[in-house]
Amino acid sequence: MAKLVIFMGCAVVAAMMLPSVTGSTNMMEMFFPEFQKSFAPGIPHPYHNVTEKCYADTIKYMTDFHAFRPYAREMFYSCGEIREDYDLTWNRKDPGNFGMCRQVKPGNETTFETVYCYTTIYISEKSFAPGVPHPYHNVTEKCYADTIKYMTDFHAFRPYAREMFYSCGEIREDYDLTWNRKDPGNFGMCRQVKPGNETTFETVYCYTTIYISESRDTLRKGVCFPNSCTENDIEIFITEAHLTNPNIPRWESTTASCAKASHEFRWADILAATVCSILAAVLTLGTTYDVVQRRRSELKKTAEPELTTFAKTPSSDIVEESVDALSRSGNVVNVSSRERLDVDEGTTDKLTKTRKFKAVGFLSECLLAFSVIDAGKNILSTSQGSRNIGCLNGIRVLSMSWVILYHHWLLVGSWPFTIGKQLFLISPIFIVVFYKSWIGGTVLSVVTTLISLASTAYIEYIRGTSIRGDPVPYRESELEPGYWLYTKPYHRIPQYLIGIALGYILFKLKGKQIKINKIVNCLIWCCAAAIALAVVYGPYSSDDSYRVPQWAAVMYLTLFRFAMSLCTGWVIFACATGNGGPVSSLLSWSGWLPLSKINYCAYLVHMIVLYLYTTGFETLWHYTDFHFGLEFLGVLALTYSVAFLLASAVEVPFLNFEKIVIPSRR
Incomplete structure (x- = not known):
């Protein structure tokens, strides 16, 4: 484990604000120890040399701060802050906010004005109490050494270190007022740092989640660390960096999820890629076959002379009935006049050709079932059967829009799909009992x-x-x-x-x-x-x-x-x-029908669309109702566009194929 870097005789500068009656810098210097504590008998109070008026005003100021009085909050947050990890961050100076300090005036809440002071603290050594372990003692040695180098180079204005530092997200202390609880940082800037003349390590981008115990808030921000750091190392760094910050509430835990440098293909990935490739090939074949058949049909209507009628025999009627039945079912079977005339050569030949026509018709139906053109036309059709409940179309689409809006505001996982599947599996129990x-x-x-x-x-x-x-x-x-x-x-x-x-x-x-x-x-x-x-x-x-x-x-x-x-x-x-x-007229509008047909696909893909959209931000954006409304409409349109492609490529083709293989018998 690398030893902690100790700075001897370094000067740490901060700004501190107290009521203006202090009158002496010596009095202000006495307030740096803990504000209130109990002492053993005979030991003088640490503030016994502070003037009575200053002590009383300061007690009132701190009491009012914990009571969330505005003037006290302005005084407190105008003070500078030096964090305990200044040896890592090199943040040894914080002037605070002079203007905010001086704008506090006597009024209904206070009778004193304020004074702004600039304090200098001289530290002889940095050490920990006997028996207290170093806060980073559980961090791996390589990670600690690389992080020290990274922070040292940052304060030396090395470009790579500045890219790492400024690619991290930032959660401000006033997040409870601004609702800025998430900052992903800049993933691309973090990952573009490569080993070179300035550094020997690559970087890793991690998304950290901080759980606040008091308010049950969840804070999320992206961070950039040397890739020698594990997720546990980063969790320790993030936690220790904020433990002593009095302006941030205590939290229960911190978790980190780091992006992998490369993705290793597993057997499931290979299987999924294979299935998708086969499906793409079948869709291409089916769509091409559909285009060819449509083109041949158009050419026949415009160029081919009308077929000469011929005398029908009983045997030819059998074949023609088979062909007509296949044609009525949506098949395209090309039968030449020569093939029709050859049918009456014998019963055996007749049956053979009948089976051939049926086999060709079945194959034709299977290919046409995977036609993207046919699937798209079916989805966009607004005709519906008399037994359909028209109002459900509008309810489905409006409900899905509400779901997308809610998930866009507060992203969650894919639990609804799991719940729906479980309830669907047990629904036959209730349906059968109702039927009986x-x-x-x-x-x-x-x-x-x-x-x-x-x-x-x-x-x-x-x-x-x-x-x-x-x-x-x-x-x-x-x-x-x-x-x-x-x-x-x-x-x-x-x-x-x-x-x-x-x-x-x-x-x-x-x-x-x-x-x-x-x-x-x-x-x-x-x-x-x-x-x-x-x-x-x-x-x-x-x-x-x-x-x-x-x-x-x-x-x-x-x-x-x-x-x-x-x-x-x-x-x-x-x-x-x-x-x-x-209400029925509105919900039963035929315009809802195409969207209703792809509603389930929209339900499946909307979280993927939202994650791809929200995680693509490299900076935070300012919320307004107008911009959020435009963003929601864009996400809604993109979701249904992706759903249309998914339904045309998967849902509708397989439903058509199921009807061919397992015909309905009513």
């Missing part, structure tokens, strides 16, 4: 819903979860930190059961229209709208100081998703039974 007996299905769904809601209420209560973005829990959680509900199927199943029950009701109605009294219909619509608005805006109040009691918070957290699902269910039921009015 509506009473049994209702009882099973109600019991499952009550168990889920009760477990949700219990977990939210013992966790003390708050609402309205309040970071302070109602009570100390009895559970370990983690997603106990948000990513769990048992928490989401009540909403899923509402959809199954509604589907059963519409299945039994078989498209029948139900006439509901206009007054009753309007009342139900008003109730549904009121509940939906209460779910979205109910937790918020114009009085930020008011905090709802815990029982109300638990009730809201337990029921808000269930209540919103009931409202959505009513919209679907009303529109499907002729009670939707203008």
Whole structure:
């Protein structure tokens, strides 16, 4: 382990601000030890030589600072700061903010003015208390040596070190006011540093996550270190660099995830590349075949003379019926007049040619199923069957837009896909019970819903979860930190059961229209709208100081998703039974249909699009509603564009292929 670099007799300069009655620099020098502590009997108070007025004003200033009084915060944050790792960072001087210090004037909160002083501290040696280990003793030796060189070269204005330093993200101490909790830094600038005349090491870019224990905030920033450092080394450096900073809250832990210099192909990567290559070849072949057949068909219509009619025999009728059937099913089979006339040569020849036509037709169908042109036309078509529930198209697209908007504001992982898959796998249990007996299905769904809601209420209560973005829990959680509900199927199943029950009701109605009294219909619509608005805006109040009691918070957290699902269910039921009015007309607009067809693909790819977009920023940008709206529309358009390509290349072709291989029998 490399020894800590010790600076002997170095001068560290900082700015400090105190009430102006101090009158002497000697008095200010006495305030550098800890502000308050207890002492053994007979030992004088460390501030016994400070004048009484100065001591009283300073006590009031520090008390008001912890009470978040504006003048005290201005005084405190105008002071310079020297961090304990100054031997690594070379940050030995901080003049503070002279203007902010002097702008504090006597008023309602204070009776004194301020004085700005520039202090100089002479340190004979830097050491740690006996028995206390060096804060970086767990850092690997090579990493520590390279980091010392990097920081030394930075203060010597070496270009490579400046590139490394300024490629790191920065979280300012006022993040709770500005909401700037994330700064990825500059990935490209970090990785462009290569070994040369100035350095012998390459760099590694890491994305660090800092968990604040007091406010439950999560801070994220990118950092650039020598590539000899492991993720554990970087976690130690980041933690120790901020441990003694009084302006940053204490955090529970720091994690680092470093970008690899190169990606090693695994068997799964090779398998995925192989499958994609085969799929691309099949799509190319199918699309080419479709283009050729369309071109030949056009040429026949314009250039070929009308075929001469010929006498039909019983045997030729059999073949023609087979060909006509294949043609009606969408196949393109080219049969010359010579082939038709040769059919009556014998029964054996007739059957052979019939099988040949069927084989050619099946192969033709399979190739055409993978035509990107045909798939694209099917997606863009706005014609829909009479049995379709038109309002679902608009609901799907608008709901997906809301999901993209939320994930764009607060990015999360791919848990919804896992939950949906799990609920889909168990849904046949409820569907079969409903099909056998509506009473049994209702009882099973109600019991499952009550168990889920009760477990949700219990977990939210013992966790003390708050609402309205309040970071302070109602009570100390009895559970370990983690997603106990948000990513769990048992928490989401009540909403899923509402959809199954509604589907059963519409299945039994078989498209029948139900006439509901206009007054009753309007009342139900008003109730549904009121509940939906209460779910979205109910937790918020114009009085930020008011905090709802815990029982109300638990009730809201337990029921808000269930209540919103009931409202959505009513919209679907009303529109499907002729009670939707203008809402039904809007949601059933044919323009929603093409987007609705690719909605699931948009759901699958939207997180990938968001990650590629957000991680591509090399600098932070200033938030405004207008710019965020433009950004959201761009992400939405890009997501559905990618979804269209995915659906044309994968979803629609394989659905067509499935219909050919496993024909529907109704």
